[in-house]
Amino acid sequence: MSNNSPEREEVSIPAISVDRSASLGSSAQEALNDQGAPVAQHGAREMEAQNLHIWFGNNLVLEKVDLVFPANTVTALIGPSGCGKSTFIRTLNRMHELIPTAALAGKVLLDGRDIYSPDVDVTQIRLKVGMVFQKPNPFPAMSIRDNVLSGLRLAKLPAGDKESLVEECLTRAGLWTEVKDRLSEPALALSGGQQQRLCIARALAVKPEVLLMDEPCSALDPGSTLKIEDTISYLSDSITIIIVTHNMQQAARVSDYTAFFLAQYGEPGRVVEHTTTSQIFSRPKDPRTESYITGKFG
């Protein structure tokens, strides 16, 4: 079946338009290989997984993952439930090892250095690679302001000018105008979408190089989702973002690159396809990718 046949046109997805193809190359000058996937430059704010294998106990859940996340880009990780996307993203800031039986082989590089090398301080990695979780998890005992500053307190970083830091982080997370008059109210007084943006602001306060987002909008209404997507676009000028999402439109709207994960029955998860978002949504190379993004399974 040729890519130009009329049938091909029918399976394309009119609801998904890729906004960000134009910005690619303007914000960053990445090299692409012949598959369309980015090539590692080992520079600042770049993350890379090299031949990564992940286990829980004796169970191999991800096999041979090679992914490059270029500096100041957004990469969406898509794939059906249970294919190891969340597990993968948690290896990027060493949250993986908090699960007792977790193990891995291969390398994860940040700024060209292996974050799993024995001389690395894990708390430093988590400061450089921030994370936003599926369910908003502001600290309930703290006010909005204290939540933003909580990272400094938890990691014992020097605070500097707290008020301007709070304003800066809340502004970057797109929340400042909504909360600027009630910074000392408890964080739980906010709506779910606001809480999630507060969690983004909290992650930004420790000045990370990379931000991991594990289905950040899955618990939110469409309006809040759009606000968070705006925040993602805005942040991607200065930070590398890796986002797990089940929402194809969201992947198409916010990301520069997309990686499709798939775990076939009885096998560990693998990366089926990794290329620019515009390509994966318009001309997917692998038929399984095409089936997934057109909603035939998953």
Added chain:
Amino acid sequence: MNPRVLTQADQIAIVTRRRLSDKVFRAILIFGGTTSFFVLLAIFLYLVQRSAPVLREFGLGFATNSIWYSGDGFPASQGSSDPANFGLFPMAYGTLLVALIAMVIAVPISVMLALGISYYMPKRVSAAVTFIVDLAASIPSVVFGLWGLFILVPHARYWAQLLNRYLDWIPIFDVTFPSFDQSPFVAGLVLALMITPIVTSISREIFSQTPLELIQGAYALGATRAAMIRNIVLPFGRGGVVGGAMLGLGRAMGETVAVFFVLQLFYDQTNWFRILESQGGNVASLIVARYGEATEFELAGLFGAGLVLFILTLGANLVASSIISRTTKKKRVSKK
């Protein structure tokens, strides 16, 4: 025919018919729930009734005077030449003092042990320690008392001497007579060891309920384990720990045998703060000490002592339950 607009007058009664099984279960629950209350009430009334002669004779002075004198066994109002005179204050105060010492020692140990079990020990060790702690909670208090008397007291004498030698400029470690045995300090130590298991158990339970998402959120922000515990686990568990401590306090105040073995009772003097002095008071121990040779009037006095202890422990438990319910309410908000 168009249906007309309905008003409040048209409201129907919404009836949910109860099933028989619901009714039976409900009756059992109500019976069980109210029984404990009525038992408590019956005990209270019985104590009031039995102690009535003493309360009539001494009034409020029974709780505030400092004397326990049996005389010929009759009060002055019955024309006794050597009248009995009962005032419970040194015992009541001593009960609180000993319980306080026990709390000061037991709560920090329990909280640290609970944190160790929950967050620091390897899984196998923590399972073993949990098992041992729960087992320790079931040791009878008489064993603690005998062990305290024969094993702990000689050691405690040495520790008390050390405290006294180097810290006697702090009033609580000063003594008027250097004997150091059977002091409130030793009694508090025995009680502390006795209540540590239960306080540890409750603290561990509440710490283990800290939401995983908050713990992960803290770690994801570069927190060390200690910073995570200080900023997430402890604020979350504070109320529960206080509640557990209050339950321990209730137990410590009501304890009889363990304290009886290791505390020297002084009926006519209150040991306000010299915890190393071989002089103290304890309501439960007083009852044990005097019961065997009590005349009828003194027996009424002992029932009065029981009434005072009943009120003290009930008060401690009320405080505990109000603190626990306040924490539960807070938790419900955080789940939203």
